[in-house]
Amino acid sequence: MxxxxxxxxxxxxxxxxxxxxxxxxxxxxxxxxxxxxxxxxxxxxxQIKANAQNHHNGDDKISKVVSKSSIRQNFTIRSYEVDANGIASVETLMNYFQGSMIYHGKTLGAYNDVAGTTKEMIKRNLVWVYSEMQVLTYRYPKWDDVVEVETWVSTAGMNAVRFNWIMRDFKTNQVLNTASSVSVLMNKLTRRLSKMPEEIRRELESYLVNSRIIIEDDHKKIPKLDDTTxxxxxxxxxxxxxxxxxxxxxxxxxxxxxxxxxxxxxxxxxxxxxxxxxxxxxxxxxxxxxxxxxxxxxxxxxxxxxxxxxxxxxxxxxxxxxxxxxxxxxKLTHNFDIFNHVPEASIKDL
CATH class of the missing domain: 3.10.129.10 (Hotdog Thioesterase)
Structure with a gap:
């Protein structure tokens, strides 16, 4: 040894x-x-936790309602949100996605608090929790870059919704990241998962997009690890x-x-x-x-x-x-060839 x-x-x-x-x-x-x-x-x-909502200038206040179900919000990459390479950390990107999800629901009038809950969810002590998350990164933004995060929600079966994100370079409009999560309801008192009541489904139905796929599901099985594997x-x-x-x-x-x-x-x-x-x-x-x-x-x-x-x-x-x-x-290749071929062509509109 x-x-x-x-x-x-x-x-x-x-x-x-x-x-x-x-x-x-x-x-x-x-x-x-x-x-x-x-x-x-x-x-x-x-541990130092990146906070996507702790900004102090006007960049992150810029938002645009693209449609009834989609909004775009800007973030400026802060010095405390970058890693040793001077680029935004993965945790920072995850916080941006979560922050824009809450802001999306608030802007469209669906959510009532920082937890992203609707009126009917509050009545039933229900909150959103992730069951799956996928992220594809073509290029990482660096310190002081301004990024634009577009957010929308789509259907994901009878008892779940799918939150979708596209992160773009604000200056060039080039796609930097795409992400998607499947979220389900959990009772915050019993800590058990819950089926989606019809009342909540009706609250959300006008904001759901049925046709837009941002990332294909990863069907490759992830094995359970132990001390021997x-x-x-x-x-x-x-x-x-x-x-x-x-x-x-x-x-x-x-x-x-x-x-x-x-x-x-x-x-x-x-x-x-x-x-x-x-x-x-x-x-x-x-x-x-x-x-x-x-x-x-x-x-x-x-x-x-x-x-x-x-x-x-x-x-x-x-x-x-x-x-x-x-x-x-x-890191040596910087993946410029991949990056230049990413934009909207990779996003499917069925």
Whole structure:
């Protein structure tokens, strides 16, 4: 066993232990990129949560009602919302999507509070929770860029709705990101999922779009990970009070931070997240103790130089909270060719 590498960063302290695997070939079930080994760590400490609504100039106040069911809202990328590369963090983008979702309902007159609830939802103590989330990123905005987020809601079966987003560069109108989430109703008293009452369906029906598809569903199964299948395990994760939202559970953006805890530093330094698919299993509260697991699916030896991981966030007792899949592309290419071919041609209007 390789001697453990101790990494200390005040006020966050992380201890990682490298355990070399029998095979260094990504093609094997337990293979890992050469020189990385298996990372098992203990992570905890304070986290800084990006807040999409904490802006102080006029840029983010600009909004436009595109139609009865669609609005656009502007955000300026702040210095505290960028990562070590000077680009907007994934958590920042997730907060923008959530913030624009609430603003969308408020502007159109559907929602009555910061939780995005309608009058009939308030009567029944119901709130929205994500069951699935997909994000495709073509290019990340950088510090001081102004982005425009378009939001609309579509149908997703009898008991769910789908929130959709397109993020554009405000100056060029080029598409930067697309995202989609399936949301269901939860009773905030019993913490159980609920069917959608007919009264709520009638409240929302005039705002729902039936024909517009922004991201195709990811039907590829995400496996459940455990200690034997995971290549990386980070333990000792705990939510902070600042991670809790108005529904008294962990904000969805925080899960991204926990997923990233299971990614090797070499990947974070040399690659950027290009797509993400999340499936939420249950909520997480303030007193939870968590672990983040990651499994290597493919490495940078493939033709497009991409890396792919499966993820799971679970309680210490093994009960899973979330499953996910992330895909990473090399930062060296900057993906300009992909970016220039993205705009509206990738958006389907049936």
């Amino acid at each position: 390789v001697a453990p590498i101790i990494i200390t960063a005040a006020p966050i302290m992380c201890a990682f232990h490298n355990v070399m695997l029998p095979s260094q070939n990504y093609g094997t079930k337990k293979g890992i990129k050469q020189g990385l080994g298996v990372k098992r760590g203990s992570c905890g400490g304070l 995971a290549d990386y395990i980070c333990t000792g994760l705990r939510p902070q009070w600042s991670d809790i939202d108005v529904n008294f559970h962990v904000n969805n953006a925080k899960y991204i931070s926990w997923i990233l805890e299971g990614i090797p530093e070499s990947i974070l330094m040399n690659y950027e997240l290009s797509s993400m698919s999340l499936k939420f299993k249950r909520e997480c509260k303030i007193d939870s103790k968590l672990q983040s697991l990651a499994e290597v699916c493919s490495d940078n030896n493939n033709s497009n130089n991409n890396v792919e991981y499966n993820h799971m966030v679970r309680f210490e007792n093994g009960v899973e909270i979330l499953r996910g899949r992330t895909k990473w592309r090399s």
